[in-house]
Amino acid sequence: MPRLGPIPPSALKRVLELDGFSIAHEDDYNWALARDGVEDVVIVPKLGPVVAEDVLLRVVMTTPRRPTQYLFPGRLVSNTSSDY
Amino acid sequence: MNDRGHDIGTGLTHIRVDADAIVDGTRVQLDAELLIVVHKDDRAQVYVSQAPALNVYSQGRTEHEAVLALEQAIRSYIITAHGRGYLERILLRSALRSTDDRIPRQYVRIAQDRPEPNIVDTPAAVELSAL
Numbered sequence: 319m320p321r322l323g324p325i326p327p328s329a330l331k332r333v334l335e336l337d338g339f340s341i342a343h344e345d346d347y348n349w350a351l352a353r354d355g356v357e358d359v360v361i362v363p364k365l366g367p368v369v370a371e372d373v374l375l376r377v378v379m380t381t382p383r384r385p386t387q388y389l390f391p392g393r394l395v396s397n398t399s400s401d402y
Numbered sequence: 403m404n405d406r407g408h409d410i411g412t413g414l415t416h417i418r419v420d421a422d423a424i425v426d427g428t429r430v431q432l433d434a435e436l437l438i439v440v441h442k443d444d445r446a447q448v449y450v451s452q453a454p455a456l457n458v459y460s461q462g463r464t465e466h467e468a469v470l471a472l473e474q475a476i477r478s479y480i481i482t483a484h485g486r487g488y489l490e491r492i493l494l495r496s497a498l499r500s501t502d503d504r505i506p507r508q509y510v511r512i513a514q515d516r517p518e519p520n521i522v523d524t525p526a527a528v529e530l531s532a533l
Contacts, residue, residue, distance in 0.1 A: 324446065342486065343478040347471035348460055350478035352486055359482045361475045363461040366448035373450060373459045 324368035330377065331362045337381065356382060414439050414454075416506045417469070421477045425485040425514075432480055434510040440468050455497045455508050456480075484512055 334351050339360060343350040351360040358380045363373060414437040421432040440451045448461040451472035460475040462468035483489040498508045
């Protein structure tokens with residue numbers, strides 16, 4: 319199982335932006351990001367100290383990269399532990 | 403659950419979401435009824451809310467806030483997908499339809515003021531039409 323590390327909402331949004339996503343819509347509680355070539359919308363919640371694991375998994379599975387390739391291997395996602 | 407929806411006895415709550423938005427200069431009206439579920443994530447110290455049929459998630463610091471956040475997330479998700487032209491395909495591959503009579507009907511309707519032919523016509527699940 320991939321290990322997902324805690325990441326604050328704003329940091330996750332920034333990482334997605336560096337990966338080519340841009341904010342397509344925004345409300346009081348969420349950013350909705352989209353990217354050409356990805357036929358889905360990534361919702362990043364704004365509230366809370368960190369993004370919950372389920373939410374993070376949904377975000378990562380939407381991106382074109384495989385989870386193990388995404389973001390910071392070994393930090394945000396790795397294959398070595400099921401610990402959060 | 404709370405006054406945003408009613409629990410149907412399965413841990414799922416049935417909510418209604420509507421919106422009136424301008425997308426690329428076109429007035430768009432959204433109407434949806436969806437089942438949602440909320441659970442506590444102790445490690446992240448948030449309540450996680452999910453609409454399983456659309457696979458949309460959000461979160462909040464309280465259960466009530468998580469529901470509010472999900473309602474907004476559903477609006478943002480649908481409006482963004484509609485504006486980018488792939489909402490139809492997302493809805494067609496979604497889990498909106500169920501053969502289980504115990505599960506309340508779920509649907510997403512989008513109407514816009516630019517006359518266009520109906521682009522999706524699937525009974526009791528997904529409806530997109532012109533106003």
